[in-house]
Amino acid sequence: MDKQHKLEKVLGDILSEKLLENLATNGRIEQFEEGTQIISRGDEVKEIPIVLSGTAKVVRTDDNGEEHILFYLNEKEACTATFSICSKAKKSEIDFIMETDAELLLYPVHLMDYLTKEFPSWRYFVCRNYNNRMKEFLDTMDTIVFMKMDQRILKYLEKASKALNTKMITITHQEIANDLSTSRVVVSRLLKQLEHEGKIKLYRNRIELFQ
């Protein structure tokens, strides 16, 4: 199968004919085995990778050599981090590694400005990629907030306990939810969790604070 057809098959529904043509002539398609690393932090990025099949991961390695996965890229996805490098030959902030055997389209970075200028569907493609990342980002934000909510509830109870000068706080889950602008269900669940941890004891309309 020639390059043009392969690209058309994977990206045909989001990229225009002309753009595919350009990608086919200027880019190259290459197979990589699982575990292959094609970009390392500090490398000068000359080609932007777009995943055609398989999965790649973008990781950041810290000073201790610990790998932290930033995100995975599946087919039709390109690394947003490499977009930002754009025309300027900048150094990579990340490592780019194959999570599975994968096929990539590698496109010269110095031609990207041209793509952005000439092809609306390329701009759309870039936005779409940014969007995917943003969604992921919001998801992780949610989990971060989630992890903090139980602490917020505990703090809230301690504050109430101090203010009312009693360990037995008369309050409903709904009221706590309103004050912390979350839902009653969430409060109930986290309170239950705190109860299991032995930090509080639950009653109807009352919460006893240990400690």
Added chain:
DNA sequence: ACATTAAGTGATT
């Protein structure tokens, strides 16, 4: 006993 309101749960997004 019955209705009302608070709290608990599982499944989904």
Added chain:
DNA sequence: AATCACTTAATGT
């Protein structure tokens, strides 16, 4: 974490 859709438990009348 939020929301939905129930279920269950506690209380008031």
